Amino acid sequence: MSGPKKAKRGIPNKSDFNAWYPAIVEIADLVDKRYPIKGMDVWKPYGLKSMNLIDGLARREMARTGHEEHRFPLLVPEDLLEKENRLVSRLKAARAAGVDPNELRIDEEESGFKKEVYWVTKGGENELEIPMFLRPTSETPMYTMFALWVRSHADLPLKTFQIVNTFRYETKQTRSFIRVREIHFFEAHTVHANKEGADAQIEEDADMVQSIMHDLCLPSLVSKRPVWDTFPGAWYTKAADVIMPNGRTLQVATYHHYKDQWAGAFDLTYEDSDGSTKPCHQTTFGMSERLLGAVVGMHGDDNGLIMPPAVAPIQIVIMPIAQHVDPNVMKAVHALSDELNTAGFRVHVDERDLRPGAKHFDWEIKGVPLRVEIGPRDLASSSCLVSIRTGGKEQLPLDGFNNSARKLLDSMASTLRSNAQTIADGLVHTFPGFVKGDDDTLIVNEPIVDGFVYELAFDGSDSDAEILEKSTGLTLLGESDTPFPEPTPCAVTGKLTTRRQHIARMY
């Protein structure tokens, strides 16, 4: 690949995160935002390579767990939605019958869907008889086909995934990777013979998310979303949220347990070994380019990106020094580059006719983990000088540099992980609690500070949650996977509970 043509300046300080983030995605050449539709960025080669490497992590997990890659059509005819509407109606009826009181919220979801998609209404000059929408996700097209594929218990479990472009008619402010209108999306959909199969799948999903987050060096909060924030048709929804440096949380992965709720709507049944017909149980697991947004936002600094080694398009850049003075320099550079390439590292040799300082500056912006200089003085000692993107320099022998590089990258990943954990921990405050105002209203004890996530014990009802959200202006992420070790008084009701929850401003 060709390096950046010239050093680019004008990176805002990262302390001003809301200025830094939108600037760095363009300065580091991940995307170009000048395409004439807002929220539809052009992926530049460096950004696309990072994203492809993140996709590679997802594919690795999918292969390990026996999911197979499919690709479903982008366009969905409107009439396929009837099944989905049927599902929503059924749930409504069930809830009206006393199972759950959130009728109104379901209504919002139902009409909300049509508000959030792009509609294809014309083919050529013809109005289409049945309008089609661009998939926001693929439940409808997939489950239509699954109903044809699943016949007997021998067809189960069916474990599928796809990595595709999805669309959302976004009316809020768009942000590269975080809130876009064409979304690079990963979705896995599974079908099981029974609830236990789907339960186990949810466990597997949680495990895969953690494995990917480990490689991305990102800590996350894992929560079970409140009922009203559960995906329509899901029994429950779990999500991983990354706390970004400005204290807002970014939902980067969700997994939904559908039980047999969708199966009813799509006639997804199978013949069991005893000849009986049974409904299938299903799950969905979704991630997107937001993972790259979290990587950019969490790890970067005032000098640019810092790419975790697992997804750095270039892990090691080699810079010859004074190569015109000593012809052995380029020989050594190419020998090292070949050796590292063969060992499986992603390496780039920067032969541009620029001062070393300018090169360092460029590769710092791009967040390359290791920058290696080789000049005549280094050759004299058969060594090279390595600058580590998270800080520090080491003079290391050329002999066996493979192993040194591997260790440096591993250690850099650990540093990123612990730095990110420190940042995230520092952004989580304990909720200050309520005092009773006049006429029994609840008032937050201390002013809510913008830029923090608040942790609290919460065991209240939906209306208690509404009080919590309204009085703080924050959103309930849901019940944490990590309960309090000791019973703690619920912030609203005061009753003792170990249910740890978080409220935050969500992206």
Added chain:
Amino acid sequence: MSGPKKAKRGIPNKSDFNAWYPAIVEIADLVDKRYPIKGMDVWKPYGLKSMNLIDGLARREMARTGHEEHRFPLLVPEDLLEKENRLVSRLKAARAAGVDPNELRIDEEESGFKKEVYWVTKGGENELEIPMFLRPTSETPMYTMFALWVRSHADLPLKTFQIVNTFRYETKQTRSFIRVREIHFFEAHTVHANKEGADAQIEEDADMVQSIMHDLCLPSLVSKRPVWDTFPGAWYTKAADVIMPNGRTLQVATYHHYKDQWAGAFDLTYEDSDGSTKPCHQTTFGMSERLLGAVVGMHGDDNGLIMPPAVAPIQIVIMPIAQHVDPNVMKAVHALSDELNTAGFRVHVDERDLRPGAKHFDWEIKGVPLRVEIGPRDLASSSCLVSIRTGGKEQLPLDGFNNSARKLLDSMASTLRSNAQTIADGLVHTFPGFVKGDDDTLIVNEPIVDGFVYELAFDGSDSDAEILEKSTGLTLLGESDTPFPEPTPCAVTGKLTTRRQHIARMY
């Protein structure tokens, strides 16, 4: 991956190609055509794997030639077309001024474009102010951005590509891979400082196409398309066509030399080293899932697919025989599988509890190049029995089987290449020539036989070509890259020429 659940029967004879092709794509589990929009198939894992391997060949060529992968938005606002229309108007004006007489054909192209795209007219419940279309190809979105990216001669050449979904509102009969409405598409777009740069790019494109066709074991006709079949805005268009077994030609790759014609419309200029502003020269190179259609159609037989080793999702399937009788069988099977995997082969072990005959039957349908059986008798002689998909069996030593497998796959690829060449050659007939009818009309000397491509010397004008096409009902592919060695009389005008051309029924 899991194998097919049971042997599927009902493959039509390949001699009835028009029945065989649409059947085999589903029987071999490449796609499912039951999605409720015609021409939008669901890619099943086996089909998607083949396609990904074909994409891998394209990416290999792109990396070798210094093209970088980008990704541009799918949606194009209608007003961006103004530039394209300006281009077409300019060309029209130029041609009206005597440069070229094909004004009418250009008009058709202009209005044809809008007839062939899907239009997004609504976002949620709002009519969009400016309708957007789903890209059929990406000239308009790309060149809008290129005009921002290219400033000086140092930015050139700009060599880009993307692999994306494109769309075409297809009104003709759809066929999997061959004529679909959502198209898995490869497109490379380059920008050069001058015509010579673009000339060299066209040579490089031709070379890349041949390299890919070699791996796919497909012979092709390379032709310069007639003016009226040239891509709008192109100076000239070259194409590679595969002659399918039914004698119809399938255009699988095109490359276009734009000179500086698009640059004018998109203000694509650069500052040269002398400070002057110059227009850029451009080329485009396109391929699609049709490559997979050609592979399926050309190589398959009455028993199913035959996958060229370079793009076979499974190159070698290993089948244990009587493994319940002798525990050493599975040990040997896994040892061989591990060894072949490590050596870079794509291997699958078929442990299903089925008769060997049923397994052979399944893997023949899927076109797996080599099927290896290992049973107690084979172990006694430390060997295995290999069935080759193009015919023949060999008993080979397990020791050093790596090398044997490599040789067998290479030899099988050669067989496929020569079989395909023989098929294609047999489908090309010499054009029988014309006789003068009453009132000087031309009548083809012998009846044109459906299912053949005709070769002829042709050096006539556009109206001569029209006579040729009308009187034969076939389409002129254009001037072959391989001229006649000796001057030969033009089929229409009778004047001597070495220009070899082909007429055919095109897909």
